[in-house]
Amino acid sequence: MVYRIFSSLLNRSLAQCLLCGGRADYCGICFACAEELPTLQNACETCALPLVEPARFCPACLRQPPHFSGVQAAWHYAYPVNQLIQRFKYCGDLTAGHSLAQMAAQIIDVDQRPDLLSPIPLHWRRYWQRGYNQAQLVAEELGRQWQLPVRPRLLCKVSATQTQSQLNRPHRLRNLLGSFVLREDVEGLHIGLVDDVLTTGATLEAAAQKLLQEGAARVSAFVLARTP
Ligand SMILES: [Zn+2]
Ligand SMILES: [Zn+2]
Numbered sequence: 518m519v520y521r522i523f524s525s526l527l528n529r530s531l532a533q534c535l536l537c538g539g540r541a542d543y544c545g546i547c548f549a550c551a552e553e554l555p556t557l558q559n560a561c562e563t564c565a566l567p568l569v570e571p572a573r574f575c576p577a578c579l580r581q582p583p584h585f586s587g588v589q590a591a592w593h594y595a596y597p598v599n600q601l602i603q604r605f606k607y608c609g610d611l612t613a614g615h616s617l618a619q620m621a622a623q624i625i626d627v628d629q630r631p632d633l634l635s636p637i638p639l640h641w642r643r644y645w646q647r648g649y650n651q652a653q654l655v656a657e658e659l660g661r662q663w664q665l666p667v668r669p670r671l672l673c674k675v676s677a678t679q680t681q682s683q684l685n686r687p688h689r690l691r692n693l694l695g696s697f698v699l700r701e702d703v704e705g706l707h708i709g710l711v712d713d714v715l716t717t718g719a720t721l722e723a724a725a726q727k728l729l730q731e732g733a734a735r736v737s738a739f740v741l742a743r744t745p
Pocket of ligand 1: 534535536537538539546547548549550551
């Protein structure tokens with residue numbers, strides 16, 4: 518259903534570049550604007566954090582490797598990708614999200630294919646307010662392009678984590694870990710988590726920890742953009 522709305526919106530505005538309004542050449546944007554997108558080149562191999570100096574891993578991942586095996590991000594969370602993601606997430610511009618997901622599917626090189634993709638869930642209250650989970654729409658497009666199954670209800674968020682910012686980091690992680698519930702069996706599977714933006718990685722880390730606790734063999738992640 519959501520996907521159908523997504524596709525019809527896309528068809529309607531396919532001809533116009535989402536960024537400059539000129540003629541769209543590629544996934545809803547023109548070649549000139551596509552050139553301007555902030556590609557992520559030198560980044561941590563584990564958490565995709567953009568690095569200034571050439572190195573394989575960021576200091577945080579070297580100190581304490583996270584539970585997920587690796588994150589692949591298509592872009593830096595910088596102009597104009599950040600603007601498109603905000604339009605997608607907060608202004609109901611599903612065309613922007615679809616276009617980004619289509620491009621990301623081509624940019625990201627999936628060397629080790631997961632068994633399935635699972636979007637990071639939204640708490641039902643936020644889902645209700647927004648009307649869609651942006652991570653699910655991204656996962657559906659990646660799944661379609663990569664021909665991987667998508668399980669939108671595998672992970673469920675049970676408690677709103679609005680008070681997160683008032684907690685310190687260990688408390689925040691524990692709070693997050695308890696907020697995920699698994700609805701399907703993941704025994705022995707390689708799960709590919711999908712989100713729109715990766716910021717601190719705390720949510721991803723908690724989801725990965727939960728999946729591994731429940732028997733998943735491996736957890737990797739795919740995101741549109743990574744914040745510096
Ligand atoms: Zn353009
Ligand atoms: Zn890292």
